[in-house]
Amino acid sequence: MTSTSSTSGGPSEQRREALRDFLRDRRARLTPGDVGLPPAGRRRTPGLRREEVAVLAGVGVSWYTWLEQGRDISVSTEVLDAIAGALRLSDPERVHLYLLAGLNPPPAGGEPAAEVTAEIRQLLDAWAPRPAVLRDRSWNVLAFNDPARAVFDFDGTARNCLVTYFTSPRYRAIPDLWAAGAPAVVAAYRADAAHAPGDSAFARVVDGLRDASPEFAELWAGHEVGAPAQAVNALRHPEAGDLHFDATTLTVADHPYWNVVLYNPRPGTDTEARLATLRHLRLATPA
Structure with a gap:
């Protein structure tokens, strides 16, 4: 770990200054007793000393001092994890440390199980x-509103959005639009999978769909990657006819593995009127 030449000004220097302030603040919040060290008498400033953090993290005192001073030095994920442990950082604080050090945070070990909250269900219903x-992050459907049930033929059984796109007769009924959108869908899925290389859920979806869809297998073998963006979804409903949606994906802040996909009728199509017709048909159907 050696010092390199620094640059003046710009985002890189601002990031190192933010790292310096963050480390100093988190060090000042701890006492020796918090980390299992014996008390060392009165201190001129609150918190741990730099040498104590260095010992706890197993790094050199000079190197940790350079890091906290905001010098342009090389860092590794192993050292950052050790410092995060020494400073008792929470998971969000650990991610913040990685970003301030100029590294991508490693993926979490696994997606925590959680019930879909009433607030999320109310949000979905409010979009009707x-x-x-x-x-979820591997595109498994966790919840949906009644219009989604009617449009996509969801019946409460386990569904995956990628699998649905490649296997649903409703999507495949408009072959030109389906074929035009398929490469972008696969590229977006590969981009999402790259954020969780150890998550076997992605592999299960890919392996199963490769066997079920030759088109998917060919596209997946192309290794195209695309950032998730607003997408156009087109499908043919057996009662309402052709439906065209602009789909926007939003991340749930307190559940970063969850995404809400909102489908809006595409302007210039009859989708909004067809949705109204479908709703009236559903209301008129006896329970």
Whole structure:
């Protein structure tokens, strides 16, 4: 770990200054007793000393001092994890430390199980009469509103948005639009999978869909990657006819593995009127 030449000004220097302030603040919040060290008498300033943090993290005192001073030095993920442990950082604080050090945070070990909250379900329902879906990071459907049930033929069984796109007769009924959108869908899924290389859920979806869809297998073998963006979804409903949606994906802040997908009728199509017709048909159907 050696010092390199620093640059003056710019985002890189601002990031190192933010790292310096963050480390100093978190060090000042701890006492020797908090980390299992014996008390060392009166201190001129609150918190741990730099040498104590260095010992706890197993790094050199000079190197940790350079890091906290905001010098342009090389860092590794192992050292950052050790410092995060020494400073008793929470998971969000650990991610923040990585970003300030100029590194991508490693993926979390696994997605914590959680029940879909009433607030999320209310959000989905509030989007009616337009479809809305909640999915996890591997695109498994966790919840949906009644319009989504009617439009996508969801029946409460386990569904995956990628699998649905490649296997649903409703999507495949408009072959030109389906074929035009398929490469972007696969590229977005590969981009999402790259954020969780150890998550076997992605592999299960890919392996199963490769066997079920030759088109998917060919596209997946191309290794195209695309950032998730607003997408156009087109499908043919057996009662309402052709439906065209602009789909926007939003991350749930307190559940970063969850995404809400909101479907809005595409302007210039008859989708909004067709949705209204579908709703009236559903209301008129006897329970």
